[in-house]
Amino acid sequence: MSHGVRVRVWGDRALFSRPEMKVERCSYDVITPSAARGILEAIYWHPGLRWVIDKIYVRKPIQFTSIRRNEVKSKVQAGNVLSVINGANKPLYLSTKEEIVQRAAILLQDVEYVIEAHFDMIDQANQTDNCGKFKDIIMRRLRRGQCYHMPYFGCREFPVNFELFEEEAVETAYPDTVKDLGYMLYDFDYSNPEDITPMFFRAVMENGVLDVRDCEVVR
Amino acid sequence: MSEVIKNRYEFVILFDVENGNPNGDPDAGNLPRIDPESGYGIVTDVCIKRKIRNYVEAVKEDEEGYKIYIKEDVPLNRSDNTAYEYLQTNEKEIKDLKKKDPDVDRKIRNFMCGNFFDIRTFGAVMTTFVKAALNCGQVRGPVQLGFARSIDPVVSQEVTITRVAITTEKDAENKSTEMGRKNIIPYALYRMEGYISANLARKVTGFTEDDLELLWEAIINMFEIDHSAARGKMAVRELVVFKHSKEFGDCPAYKLFDAVEVKKHEDVIYPRKYQDYQVEIHSDMIPETVEISRKI
Numbered sequence: 001m002s003h004g005v006r007v008r009v010w011g012d013r014a015l016f017s018r019p020e021m022k023v024e025r026c027s028y029d030v031i032t033p034s035a036a037r038g039i040l041e042a043i044y045w046h047p048g049l050r051w052v053i054d055k056i057y058v059r060k061p062i063q064f065t066s067i068r069r070n071e072v073k074s075k076v077q078a079g080n081v082l083s084v085i086n087g088a089n090k091p092l093y094l095s096t097k098e099e100i101v102q103r104a105a106i107l108l109q110d111v112e113y114v115i116e117a118h119f120d121m122i123d124q125a126n127q128t129d130n131c132g133k134f135k136d137i138i139m140r141r142l143r144r145g146q147c148y149h150m151p152y153f154g155c156r157e158f159p160v161n162f163e164l165f166e167e168e169a170v171e172t173a174y175p176d177t178v179k180d181l182g183y184m185l186y187d188f189d190y191s192n193p194e195d196i197t198p199m200f201f202r203a204v205m206e207n208g209v210l211d212v213r214d215c216e217v218v219r
Numbered sequence: 220m221s222e223v224i225k226n227r228y229e230f231v232i233l234f235d236v237e238n239g240n241p242n243g244d245p246d247a248g249n250l251p252r253i254d255p256e257s258g259y260g261i262v263t264d265v266c267i268k269r270k271i272r273n274y275v276e277a278v279k280e281d282e283e284g285y286k287i288y289i290k291e292d293v294p295l296n297r298s299d300n301t302a303y304e305y306l307q308t309n310e311k312e313i314k315d316l317k318k319k320d321p322d323v324d325r326k327i328r329n330f331m332c333g334n335f336f337d338i339r340t341f342g343a344v345m346t347t348f349v350k351a352a353l354n355c356g357q358v359r360g361p362v363q364l365g366f367a368r369s370i371d372p373v374v375s376q377e378v379t380i381t382r383v384a385i386t387t388e389k390d391a392e393n394k395s396t397e398m399g400r401k402n403i404i405p406y407a408l409y410r411m412e413g414y415i416s417a418n419l420a421r422k423v424t425g426f427t428e429d430d431l432e433l434l435w436e437a438i439i440n441m442f443e444i445d446h447s448a449a450r451g452k453m454a455v456r457e458l459v460v461f462k463h464s465k466e467f468g469d470c471p472a473y474k475l476f477d478a479v480e481v482k483k484h485e486d487v488i489y490p491r492k493y494q495d496y497q498v499e500i501h502s503d504m505i506p507e508t509v510e511i512s513r514k515i
Contacts, residue, residue: 013366065254072289076338076345093290096269102245109256145471148382149359149416155265156363159414161473169279176489 003118003131004054005138008166009039010112014104014153019185025105026156029062033212034187035154036115039041042151043162044138048125056210057114057170068104072096111153114170139164172208179196179205186217221429224361227468228415229461231477231479232367232438235408235493239451240401242266250402251375258372260407264364267411270441272337275433277444279336288335328358332424339424340434361420362434367411370481371490373404403451406491409452412476417466435460435514458514459500469508478504
């Protein structure tokens with residue numbers, strides 16, 4: 001556990017989209033390991049390290065709320081931009097009146113987690129890098145509240161407050177209960193950049209703790 | 220062009236509404252957005268971003284480098300085929316182009332960031348022409364906004380109005396006036412919190428000091444050019460900016476936000492004006508290295 005770290009994260013709202021309901025977005029009941037990794041990477045990341053999530057403690061009861069917003073349905077077309085760079089004289093923008101779509105999102109409200117994670121060194125690390133150095137940087141950033149960019153719960157409009165969690169025991173909102181949350185996204189497998197595949201796992205929350213160490217991953 | 224920003228920032232915006240609807244909820248027949256559990260009013264991040272874009276568009280009028288990508292009202296004429304023609308290529312050859320110019324993704328991204336203020340500030344999702352041929356991916360902008368929430372629970376009041384002009388001939392035979400409805404909030408003060416990452420500015424979008432000044436100006440004046448029948452009287456009352464001394468910041472953001480205390484005066488039961496509130500910045504809760512400025 002020497003490279004392990006516990007981070008307390010909390011916020012007013014969160015949205016961890018279920019991939020099967022991503023158009024009218026609906027959140028998972030709890031944070032996914034992939035979103036937790038994203039939060040840690042927003043605080044500190046280096047090509048030479050890989051974050052691995054061990055446990056997620058759920059500290060507040062799971063509550064939902066919904067919000068509907070006007071969104072745009074299309075994206076910047078790279079080809080279109082390229083032609084403008086090359087001298088084409090045509091409009092380059094999206095019209096929100098024409099490209100409008102209203103989408104509802106089911107969000108989590110008032111969330112708090114403790115993320116227990118560690119990092120592994122991988123071969124992209126420089127010769128001069130070592131675990132102690134990374135660990136020191138991480139602890140310093142957590143203590144000072146520093147980050148590369150502000151971490152967020154699933155979407156950027158839901159910012160994450162974070163601090164180092166230093167107590168021994170973690171209290172959760174669900175002591176003495178076992179809750180089966182069904183299949184959840186574990187993370188994406190980026191090993192082949194041409195074919196990034198999602199991985200899922202059976203999420204069972206025991207006493208408010210989601211233990212993702214050695215969990216069986218389904219592709 | 221001025222220099223890319225070097226400091227992390229956090230900011231708090233206080234804005235109020237008087238007899239208006241700051242942000243309608245499409246789920247609730249355009250009533251003001253209210254959190255049903257707590258009764259607090261909400262204004263979404265995208266609502267405020269729209270106002271910032273509109274302000275910049277109005278002030279800069281498509282000036283070089285300050286174009287706005289996500290526009291209102293103007294139709295977009297998009298066609299990949301025309302792009303192919305300009306490139307003198309086709310779906311198959313685009314892969315070759317990618318081979319000849321491996322930096323083409325980066326070129327497109329930099330072009331977009333350089334030309335469009337909103338992409339430089341808030342980011343954008345860029346897609347490919349053909350799957351896997353070009354991948355400019357997602358650009359995260361340095362500026363990140365949360366939802367705004369009112370300081371106190373709000374009530375939404377329904378105001379029924381009449382009009383004497385009838386739309387259709389048929390209706391005109393039967394009645395002389397039509398009824399309409401407006402939903403207003405008598406008064407509410409909202410608080411929004413935002414973050415600016417110097418790292419994303421430096422490494423991705425090139426958001427500069429000039430852009431930052433323009434952003435502050437846009438936030439301060441965003442409601443001044445947004446008057447309408449629905450909005451009532453809206454104004455930005457306070458913009459508190461925290462400037463960290465380092466790129467990564469000096470202290471957690473929530474500590475800075477906690478130091479800005481907004482409360483209504485004790486004798487006020489139903490706040491109806493900004494003067495019913497008091498804003499206090501507890502500078503003792505903020506590290507000395509963080510520079511605080513009240514922009515209004």
